[in-house]
Amino acid sequence: MGVLDIVPAGVLTGDNVRKLFDYARKNKFAIPAINVTSSSSANAVLEAARDIKAPIVLQVSQGGSAFFAGKGLANDKQQASITGAIAAAHHIRTVAESYGVPVVLHSDHCAKKLLPWFDGMLAADEEYFKAHQEPLFSSHMLDLSEDPKAENIETCVKYFKRMAPLGLWLEMEIGITGGEEDGVDNTGVDNAALYTQPEDVYEVYQALNPISPNFSIAAAFGNVHGVYKPGNVKLQPELLGRHQEYTCDKLGGSPAQPLYLVFHGGSGSTKEEISTAVNHGVVKMNVDTDTQFAYLVGIRDYVLKKKDYLMSQVGNPEGADKPNKKFYDPRVWVRDGEKTMAARVKEACKDLGNVDRL
Ligand SMILES: O=C(CO)COP(=O)(O)O
Ligand SMILES: O=C[C@H](O)COP(=O)(O)O
Ligand SMILES: [Zn+2]
């Protein structure tokens, strides 16, 4: 039995998202969530998932969404981020089934000041629901982790009550991911905030579970966005086991892993940290920085290797009148970036045990 016996190929919504994460948690694997910013990077991720026979999460950040629509657009009211997220969702929906893999279509961190972006996506979900009886996206993340805990949870409850009837999954963050995320610089936050306490996780569970079981928690265990010199980050994925135990005890001793947990800042993590996290019920691990770099590597190497064919439209080492069109066509050099990005996505899948799962 595999994932396709449980959920269909293409973009998943509603209980299918939970069925996928449930299957992953039970079978001790997790699904990488890769940030995409263009149809090219989205296709590279889908291609990798297809080749390795794995379900996948594609996510757009607020900045990535704006890029998807075009950096030339004004974004003072989040209008480009809203348009770009919708454009990304329609692109991914259009091609996902052709790749034959189940896809979770997700939006990444949304801090308080970015809520107009969230509101715009949710309006698009509601409109799509009217026509198709399912939301446009599979899932959205709210990240009010910088705000007081009560306000964070209250805001999640408010939005989740609107999301759940549409069949939308909610990912929320409690405890702070260090490093940088769009418009939010967490490089100097208090160290304790980087490690969420089990009581806080249970409080979130208590608030959200009565609304719907379709939610996950990004509890901080020292996570940091970006890649830094070794030793800068002290990940403690074993803390996630304490969250599961605490909530399990409060629920009367079962199930042993009641929580769907999310691992932010996957780039640069060791194989051991990743497998410990997965054993403790992480079902989704976000990877951005490493796949950004991987996309560059193919393009960088192409340009360095073909430099003498790229300096003018006509004329290269083979002759002063030789045309260079086939060397500077973006379908050639962007494709090399897609290949190296896809290879890094496959590595993330392997690290998470997400191979041959269909
Ligand atoms: O958590 C992430 C996106 O939300 C990705 O983090 P990295 O860029 O460190 O992989
Ligand atoms: O939040 C972390 C992700 O890496 C998104 O990054 P971004 O906001 O620069 O697109
Ligand atoms: Zn955050």
Ligand SMILES: [Zn+2]
């Ligand atoms: Zn993150």
